[in-house]
Amino acid sequence: MHIPDGFLNTETIIxxxxxxxxFLIYAVKKVNRNLHPARIPLMGVTAAFIFTSQxxxxxxxxxTSFHLLGGVLISVLLGPFSGLIIMSTSLILQAILLQxxxxxxxxxxxxxxxxxxxxxxxxxxxxxxxxxxGAAIAAWITIxxxxxxxxxxxxxxxxxxxxxxxxxxxxxxxLAGIAESLITFAVLSAISKIRxxxxxxxxx
Numbered sequence: 690m691h692i693p694d695g696f697l698n699t700e701t702i703i704x705x706x707x708x709x710x711x712f713l714i715y716a717v718k719k720v721n722r723n724l725h726p727a728r729i730p731l732m733g734v735t736a737a738f739i740f741t742s743q744x745x746x747x748x749x750x751x752x753t754s755f756h757l758l759g760g761v762l763i764s765v766l767l768g769p770f771s772g773l774i775i776m777s778t779s780l781i782l783q784a785i786l787l788q789x790x791x792x793x794x795x796x797x798x799x800x801x802x803x804x805x806x807x808x809x810x811x812x813x814x815x816x817x818x819x820x821x822x823g824a825a826i827a828a829w830i831t832i833x834x835x836x837x838x839x840x841x842x843x844x845x846x847x848x849x850x851x852x853x854x855x856x857x858x859x860x861x862x863x864l865a866g867i868a869e870s871l872i873t874f875a876v877l878s879a880i881s882k883i884r885x886x887x888x889x890x891x892x893x
Contacts, residue, residue: 690756690839690858691746691783691798694791698846705842706796712804713777716770723893728767731887732775735763740779744789757865758835760806761828762873765814766880768892772807773799797842801835809834821877828873829866836862 697705739759746756764772777799783789790798810831817823836858844851880887 690758690802690835690862691743691780691790692794692801692839692842693788694793696791696846696848697794697797697842701842701846702793702796704796705794705800709777709796709799709804712808713773713799716773719770720768720774720893723891725891728771728890731890732767732771735759735766736775736778739763739775740782743779743783744787746789757869757872758802758806758828758832759869759873760802760831760835761810761814761824762876764807764811765819765824765873765877766887767890769808769811771893772811773803776803776807797839801838801842805835805838806831821874821881824877825870825874829870832866832869833859833862 742759743756760772760776763775767775780790780798780802781795784792784795784798810827813827813830814823817826837855840854840858841851843849843854848854877888
């Protein structure tokens with residue numbers, strides 16, 4: 690799902706970077722105004738989890754890959770904008786340190802996995818009245834959506850036929866979304882029993 694450099698055209702790079710970094714700047718300002726010291730260690734732990742879990746990826750047709758996302762999980766724990774910051778930080782470090790995703794395509798990757806995975810995922814979770822079932826559904830939807838957005842970006846950039854990209858990406862992530870959904874449900878369920886105070890932290 691991480692798009693490398695050289696796979697998107699200039700227009701798509703400009704638009705996705707403008708959208709993503711606009712949202713990210715707003716998220717940083719919002720979280721800085723409301724950040725409670727008790728949330729800082731949890732942000733560090735979840736950032737490490739996202740960074741490492743996304744490194745386990747499997748190649749797909751069209752020059753991209755599939756892996757677990759984790760956007761809904763971190764957003765339920767910390768809030769959607771904190772989730773966006775964590776996801777973006779992870780993607781930036783992966784691109785710089787490990788060449789896992791491109792530098793110029795950071796905007797697209799943040800849009801797909803950060804905005805789609807965290808902001809939209811949290812909205813879906815709230816629509817299901819903040820239930821564990823809602824978190825599981827949101828996790829499945831967001832990973833399929835992120836794959837679809839990735840496919841569209843590759844398609845409009847002329848890298849691969851849109852139908853091929855959609856079939857390859859969406860098909861694989863429909864199945865990967867099941868794993869994402871089950872893991873999200875299991876982790877949040879365990880936290881609700883062992884450390885319910887973590888779920889009660891103020892969300893930003």
